[in-house]
Amino acid sequence: MITVLTNATVFTGSADAPLHEAVALEAGRILAVGDADTVRAIAGEGAEVVDLDGALVSPGFVEAHTHLAMLGQTLDKVQLRDAGSLSEIQERLRAARSAQPEAAYLLGASWMFDAVPGGQPTAAMIDEVIDDIPVILDSNDVHSSWVNTAALEAMGITAETPDPPGGEIVRDADGHATGFMLETAAIEYVWSYLDEITTAADRDRFLDTAFAAYLANGVTAATDMALGEPELAAVVRLLERDGRLPFPVTAHWLLRPTGDPERDLAQVARAVEVRDQVAALDGSEWFRLAGVKFILDGVIDACTAAMRAPYANGTNAEAIWSFQTAAPVAVAADAAGLQLAMHAIGDHASEIALDLVEECVRANGPRLRSPRIEHLESVTDDTIRRMAALGVVASLQPVHCDPAIMDNWMAMLGDDRAETGFPWQKFRDAGVRIALGTDAPTAPLEAAHNLFIALTTRSALSPGPAVYHPERAFTPGQALEGLTRAGALAGEFDDGIGRIVPGGRANLVVLDVNPFTGDPDDLLEATVLRTYVDGELVAGSAASTRE
Numbered sequence: 001m002i003t004v005l006t007n008a009t010v011f012t013g014s015a016d017a018p019l020h021e022a023v024a025l026e027a028g029r030i031l032a033v034g035d036a037d038t039v040r041a042i043a044g045e046g047a048e049v050v051d052l053d054g055a056l057v058s059p060g061f062v063e064a065h066t067h068l069a070m071l072g073q074t075l076d077k078v079q080l081r082d083a084g085s086l087s088e089i090q091e092r093l094r095a096a097r098s099a100q101p102e103a104a105y106l107l108g109a110s111w112m113f114d115a116v117p118g119g120q121p122t123a124a125m126i127d128e129v130i131d132d133i134p135v136i137l138d139s140n141d142v143h144s145s146w147v148n149t150a151a152l153e154a155m156g157i158t159a160e161t162p163d164p165p166g167g168e169i170v171r172d173a174d175g176h177a178t179g180f181m182l183e184t185a186a187i188e189y190v191w192s193y194l195d196e197i198t199t200a201a202d203r204d205r206f207l208d209t210a211f212a213a214y215l216a217n218g219v220t221a222a223t224d225m226a227l228g229e230p231e232l233a234a235v236v237r238l239l240e241r242d243g244r245l246p247f248p249v250t251a252h253w254l255l256r257p258t259g260d261p262e263r264d265l266a267q268v269a270r271a272v273e274v275r276d277q278v279a280a281l282d283g284s285e286w287f288r289l290a291g292v293k294f295i296l297d298g299v300i301d302a303c304t305a306a307m308r309a310p311y312a313n314g315t316n317a318e319a320i321w322s323f324q325t326a327a328p329v330a331v332a333a334d335a336a337g338l339q340l341a342m343h344a345i346g347d348h349a350s351e352i353a354l355d356l357v358e359e360c361v362r363a364n365g366p367r368l369r370s371p372r373i374e375h376l377e378s379v380t381d382d383t384i385r386r387m388a389a390l391g392v393v394a395s396l397q398p399v400h401c402d403p404a405i406m407d408n409w410m411a412m413l414g415d416d417r418a419e420t421g422f423p424w425q426k427f428r429d430a431g432v433r434i435a436l437g438t439d440a441p442t443a444p445l446e447a448a449h450n451l452f453i454a455l456t457t458r459s460a461l462s463p464g465p466a467v468y469h470p471e472r473a474f475t476p477g478q479a480l481e482g483l484t485r486a487g488a489l490a491g492e493f494d495d496g497i498g499r500i501v502p503g504g505r506a507n508l509v510v511l512d513v514n515p516f517t518g519d520p521d522d523l524l525e526a527t528v529l530r531t532y533v534d535g536e537l538v539a540g541s542a543a544s545t546r547e
Contacts, residue, residue, distance in 0.1 A: 002026045002047040003535070006036045008057045009514050013485035013499035015477035019516065023057055025506040028534035033500050055529060056514045058480055060220025060247070060507040061447040062487030062498050064437030065374055065395050068224050068249070069231045070142070072206030073198075074109045074441035075213060081110035081140060081444075082461070086117060086125060089137075094129045105154075105197065106130060108137035109441060111146065113301045114408040120170075121146040123179025136190060140405065141299045142442045145186040147179050155193045164188040165257045166295075166320030183298045183320060187256065195230055203234040204241075211246040215539035217447050218509030218528045221498065223437070223491035224251040225293050225341060225374065232274060235287055245286040247507070247533050250491045252293040252341045255329060257321050264325065268292065268332045275338070290492045291339030294330070294356075296321050297349035300377060301408050305346030307378065312414025323352050327359050334360035339492060340371040341395070347378045347417075354386045361390075372435070372490055375400065377421050378413070384423070388430040393490045395435045396424065396482075398453040399443035404462040424454075424472040435490035436482035447483060448511065448526035454479040455520045463524055476515040506535035510542075 003025045010020035010033060022039035024031040024047065032042040040049070078096045083089045089111060096106055113119040126135050126148035134151035138144075147155075159175045167184030169177050181190055214222065224231070231251075238245060253271035258264055275289040297319050298304025303311045306319040321329075330340055340360070342353040350373055357371045372393035377400065387394060401409075401422045410418035427434055436454060438445050449460035454474045457467045474482065488498025496504015510530035513522045531539040 002031060002043045004040055004043045004047050004049045005052055005057055005508075005510065006039065006049060008052040008055055008510070009516055010057045010500065011059075011477070011480050011484075011516075012501065013059045013481060015475065015481040023500055023508070025508075025532065025535045028506055028536070030496065030500055030502050030504050030506050032502055052510060052529070054514060056511040056516075057500075058509050058511065059484040059488075059498050059500050060509045060531065060533070061218050061483050062491060062493065063214060063219045063222035063440070063445075063447075064435035064487035064490055065225050065397060065439045066222050066437060066445075067142075067226050067439075067441065068210045068222065069203055069206045069234060070226070071213070071441045071445065072208070072210035073107070073202075074138070075209050076107070076206075077138075078106065078108035079110060080108050080115075080137065081112065083111065084115055086115065089115060090125070090129045093126065093135065097130050103133060105134040105136070105151075108135070110140045111137050112140050112405065112408070119302075119408065120178075121180050123147060123149045123152060123177075126179070136194065138441075139302070140442060141301060143183055143186065143299045143304065144302050145181040145190040147181065147190065149179070151193075152177050152179060155189050157189060161189075165259045182302060183295075183304050184256065198230070200233070200237065203230060204237060207234050207238055212539075213445060215246060215531050215533075216528060217445060218511065218531050218540075219447060220247045220507035220509065220531060220533050221488060221491065221493055222247065222249050223290070223487070224249055225439075226254040227251040227289065228254050236281065239281055239283040239287065244283050246538070248286050248493060248497060250288050250290040250493060252291045252339070253289060254293045254295075257325060261325070261328060264329050265332055268329055268336065268338070271333065271338060272336045288492075291341055292333045293341045293343065294321050294326055294353075295343040296326070296352055297344060297346050299345055300412050303412055305378070306349040306352070307346040308348045308351075308380070309417075311412050313412075317346070319349055319352055321352070323355050326352070326356055330356040331360055331363045334369065335364050339369070341374060342372070343374045345375045345377045347380050347383065350376055350379050350383045354383060354390065354392065357390050357392060370490065370492065375439075376427075377401075377409075378417055379423065381426065384426050384430050384432060387427075387432045392432070393435055394427045394432045395437060395490060396422070396427075397437055397439045397443060397450070399438050399450050399460070401457075401468055402443075402453055402459045402461050403457075403466040403468050404459040406468055419469070422468070422472060424474065428474075428478065433486055433489070434482050435487045436479065437487065448513070448523045448528075451479055451483060451515065452520055452523040454482070455515060455523075460524060463521070480515070506532055508532040510540065
């Protein structure tokens with residue numbers, strides 16, 4: 001059966017490409033794209049014709065940076081992103097405990113630093129409302145964990161528990177843990193504890209939840225940025241259960257600094273082993289390990305991002321991976337053909353990331369490679385020039401600079417750096433390729449809201465006139481390319497993913513708001529009418545009426 005989507009604005013994936021009127025799908029592939037008469041003639045008699053009344057047809061959104069299992073789990077947690085005070089956080093926890101009296105533990109997500117007195121959460125603050133079961137609350141950026149005393153005891157955290165490389169168990173004057181875990185301390189202790197108490201059935205549910213949420217928002221491909229053993233096992237179970245994933249996924253193996261060079265290198269060997277094992281699986285066309293992920297620093301909100309100059313409070317942060325510890329690992333990964341993805345929020349961390357890319361070129365020679373730096377919130381002009389010269393992708397998340405969450409970010413920097421963050425226009429002017437994602441669950445997953453912030457630099461969380469430097473805004477074509485074709489290239493997808501091209505996979509989204517002609521504010525209430533994966537209508541408001 002051939003389906004023709006017509007009377008639409010068809011964006012094919014490139015900002016400079018012409019817009020079209022219609023697209024035809026057949027057998028999971030794009031049959032034709034162009035003007036309505038030509039496409040209908042190619043489709044021939046008997047094709048199903050869908051009049052979209054001017055809606056936008058785009059390649060399905062490619063989520064360039066996500067954490068699928070964590071997202072699915074977060075959607076089950078107590079939501080705290082819009083809790084504006086400690087008392088409101090406590091009330092939500094109290095209500096959740098009352099609703100789940102038999103729960104063995106309680107999880108919350110997305111608390112904001114400026115909602116906590118002094119930005120320093122303590123176990124005692126949670127103990128006031130829940131002290132009988134472990135409570136674990138992720139910060140909005142998922143780089144810190146806030147836990148109660150019962151959770152500290154369950155994790156075995158004592159005054160003698162060491163800080164892991166690149167992390168900190170915040171302690172009081174007597175050396176006792178306060179309940180605030182930063183960076184790799186959250187990963188090594190909190191995440192490991194959650195791994196122990198999470199069942200395989202839980203993880204399977206988390207993946208199903210995340211895929212369903214993304215499909216409902218028009219996402220038809222994604223790059224997972226923190227794959228580990230539990231997440232890998234869940235993906236393999238899903239492939240074994242269904243023979244496929246709901247949409248194609250590429251992933252990066254998360255590398256954790258151990259302080260031991262041999263153990264660090266062993267993680268690369270494991271990533272290579274996983275890549276090859278996954279490639280041999282049935283259904284491997286739906287899932288591929290593309291590379292490795294370095295978390296080079298933390299976040300500005302917690303003053304853990306590595307900066308060239310101190311924060312407003314006079315402190316600074318060391319990189320989680322130094323160049324000296326990361327270079328042998330990066331060179332080994334690059335030599336194995338693994339893509340480098342490097343979390344770098346602070347301006348010094350992004351310098352280290354580029355030094356690592358240059359070291360790979362020096363050690364392994366020039367070849368086609370597509371390293372990427374994630375986030376790039378505070379970055380120097382020289383770094384942007386170096387990225388362009390080295391062909392490094394800028395993986396950016398507009399939802400990370402929603403004006404509603406910028407006050408604490410700006411206060412932590414406290415000088416002109418507070419007004420020069422997220423310099424999207426400089427990346428564009430330098431010719432750096434930009435992929436756009438959300439980093440869910442550290443930010444809302446709605447692609448239309450991400451697009452809104454990219455176009456307006458205004459808030460999707462608290463709509464209003466406030467902006468953060470509107471000169472950074474994307475045009476509709478630039479933003480949509482970042483959300484589709486550029487995300488596919490950054491994620492090393494092929495087979496037409498991220499584009500509407502004859503012969504390519506028919507992964508499409510139909511949105512009821514046309515950003516080329518409509519009011520960007522309408523994106524805040526946008527509806528995904530149709531989501532197609534390989535030509536099959538899998539989600540959207542039209543899915544329930546499909547004949």
